[in-house]
Amino acid sequence: MQNYTQAGNTLTITATADTASGAPVQVGKLFGFAQGAASAGQPLDVITTGVFTASKVQADAFAVGDAVYYSAANGMTATADGNTEIGYATEAAAAGTASVSVRIR
Template identity: 45%
Template sequence: MKNYVEDGNTIDFTATADVASGAPVLLGKVVVVSLGAVLTGAVGVGVAEGVFELPKVTADDIGQGAQVYIKSDGMITSVASGNTLAGKAWAAAGNPSDTIWVKINA
């Protein structure tokens, strides 16, 4: 097959702000999780598939399988308005939990 480019599991990105290892990064409408710490302006690698434990809005009560969204600050929320679809909740995370397992880009 002559048109194969790559498996799509990872993607290079240029950090617009410092990124911690394991932090979610929004690239347009694609959510990736940074494989390492990346300084502003440097190139990092993000994982675009899989289930990750991500920070969530503590007060949100999110059921397993629910669509979840990412806010501009990298927090996962159940609120769609003004936010970008991040994927599906892989496990429930009620109030007052501060993390949630998310299958990103699902």
């Protein structure tokens, strides 16, 4: 197939800010996790598929299959309003815990 470019599991973009390895990255509707660190303006590999453990709003609880949203200010959250849906929980995460396992899409 002549129009196939790549699988798209990892994309190289220009970092919009200094980014640590493993940090969530959102550019428009594109969401993923940084594969390595990069300074603003430098190339940054972003993994766009898979399951990741990420910081969440501690007051939020997730059951397996619940939608997970991303808030640039707060991390992963159960709050849809004003946030971007990025995937679903792959394990239960109780209120009071610091992280959630999320399958990004």
